[in-house]
Amino acid sequence: MRQRFVHDVSGLPDHDFGSDSIVWWGTLGFVAIEGMGFVLAVAVYFYLMREVPSWPPGSIAPPGLIYGSLFTGVLLVSALPNHWAKRAAERYRRRGSLLGMGGVVLLGIGLLVLRGFEFTVLHVRWDTNAYGSIVWTLLGLHTLHLGTDVADTAVLLALFLTDRDPPQRRYTDVSENADYWWFVLLAWLPIFAVVYLVPRLG
């Protein structure tokens, strides 16, 4: 078929932040999938709760609050360096991006250690009963996301450390990585409420 030239796009940028970046959409897609996974896992929790007369079942004590609360506090604090990383990246500032991501990775490692302690005060094992199974699963599922994003951020940090003058496009990765951290953060709040507070209601 014959063609006629009607419009020139050579002046367009080769990257952008937000909804004109395809990786931003890809991230959103995976957030939707994993968010749905969390929603269904929480639904399973409540479904199982209906199956037994008391919750937690039998004489099991609710999970100890200390590490979970500490975890939640540190996670909320991590929003700050995460925000800095995103803001610096959107202005193409390498130093700010490095510091922000460094902060997220350090706090992330701390969070993983705290998470380890959380598992020790659940007062139930995954193979004790269905309550134990779903509590371990909820916590495990979130840990998987946390670990993945800490690793992601560390890789991106290493990439920036080894390249003194990274291409501008790379900064969109920092920005989108920061968006994903927000997902890990926000997904935790309802899970915290379910794992730690719901057993104390009844």
Place this chain on the structure above:
Amino acid sequence: MSASEASDLRDGPALDEAVTRARLEHTWRRPEGLWGWLVTVDHKEIGRRYIATALGFFALSGLLALTMRLQLALPESHLVGPDLYGQLFSMHGSAMMFLFAVPVMEAVAIYVVPLMCGTRNIAFPRLVAFSYWIYLCGGLFFFISFAGNTGADRGWFAYVPLSGPEYSPGKRVDTWAQMITFTEVAALAVSVALIVTILKQRAPGMSLDRMPLYLWAILVTSFMVLFAMPAVMLASSFLIMDRLIDTHFFNQAEGGSALLFQHLFWFFGHPEVYIIFIPALGFVSSIVATFARRPVFGHLPMVLALIATGILGFGLWVHHMFATGLPRLGNGFFTAASIMIAIPSGVQIFCWLATLWDGRPVFKTPLLYVLGFVFIFVLGGLTGVMVASVPLDLQVHDTYFVVAHFHYVLIGGAVFPLLGALHYHFPKITGRMPGERLGRLGFLLTFVGFNLAFFPMHILGLSGMPRRVYTYPSGLGWDGMNLLATIGAFTLAAGFLVFFLNLLLSLRRGAPAGDNPWGASTLEWATSSPPPVHAFAHVPLVRSREPLWEERESLPVVTGLRVDAREVLVTATVTAEPRVREPSPEPAIWPLLTALATTGLFIGSIYTPWAVVWGTVPVAVTLIGWFWPTKREQRKEKATEHAPGLAEAGA
């Protein structure tokens, strides 16, 4: 970099057409030989491979079905025993659903969607390559397990407690559960790539209201995958955890619930039917418009019907569970929702009929398959409305009536349009016209064979024959119908054989197709057949819903994309105004390596939970390799970068 230096690297009036094509060819081609075959990220190559693999699994699962029909042809047959028969129907159902029906729809979409969008490659092509490898590994694992007598044997939905640790020792259920994981990972990855391609890489000017119905169908389907598949991943993961690390999700004695498995499975399982069926609706719309020689009647109601079907599809799952003793009122809701979904389906059927009525239909093979679809699917829909009502469902639950119903819906609703679509897209994919005479013969055999095989099953079900029995005694009035069904099944298989033989022969003997042999209106027909690696030398610009019918003389195109680096055009989500020239990934071995590492983890986890821990190390290493840019990529990006703020200045 100065403007003059940049301009000779881009397509446009300043660059000779032959040079443009040669440079693009060089930029987009993959390495030669086996290595190139392993590292390719070309959506057309991956799509072809995906289609061929899915058809391979279709043939294998079909052979299992023929074996079952042979066994059931006569009463008290001893061709296969109960244990093998259990594996036959479980493997057949699981493989048809998870390794054929969903993947083949995604496979065709991987090939067609980017071309129909007018873009040079799919979004996230490496993710799509990964999806193919993980799908291939999962499918091979499933069938190799079957060959080693570890085939799935608890039905395609593997209900607990039968599939739980107590009643299913051994590894058969675990292979089933991990096959689910493989295929869901593959489907989720492709869906994200398809959604982003459709929302962000449509040709400039193809605003949402000008988007072809096929793209709408794939968009709705892909969103359904995102929200449905996590449910079955939870179901199969919980099942395998109950079996391997002693969790108690489905163990009634420890506070679990067997019914929970059914809820999770069907929350996915019902949308699954629509995930298979909606792409087929997209095929039908493409074929009807092309062969009726007019746009589909009622574009807007068609789009709304697709979206409504996608949403309603999530509100029906309990109708698979009417026999479990759930509260009556709840069942009433699901009956209403199930009957309601007949409305958008009906809207679409009537719109197609109106299109054909008002058009000048050309009855080529693809359109014959569409007519076959209308006939069979309406029958399947009618029995669907029947089994949506609780009293009738309780009567025919677990009988051959249900087997007849879902084969009418799935083969009529999905396989017939698929065969039509394969015939329809064959010239684009291969550059050759498929034979018309053998095509018609294939249609005749499949249509007659299908109805012979499955219509009697309605009557068998009503006269009480349960599904999943490996044999039956003589004298129950089932003998003749079963024999007829077996004859029909072999006729159907002969039809499939003729269909594919025709395509194979046409591959060598078919007449050269030319760009647009059917006179279709969508963008995939604007490029040559088969398309070059870069798909379009210049990205088309769209000004109407039927671009190739509106622009008879010449096609308007945009210029200014690089010819010496892989670039795709990103456009605004709703209006499709050009926004970004996005670099597109180069070939890489990492998707294959990551898929192999993931396969190791999945299969290892069946044998020891520690595989999940140690298996993450190779997965992490390969993923880092995947994302770490090579020096060459870094340099390339650096040399040509162009920040958003400079856009206005440059333009």
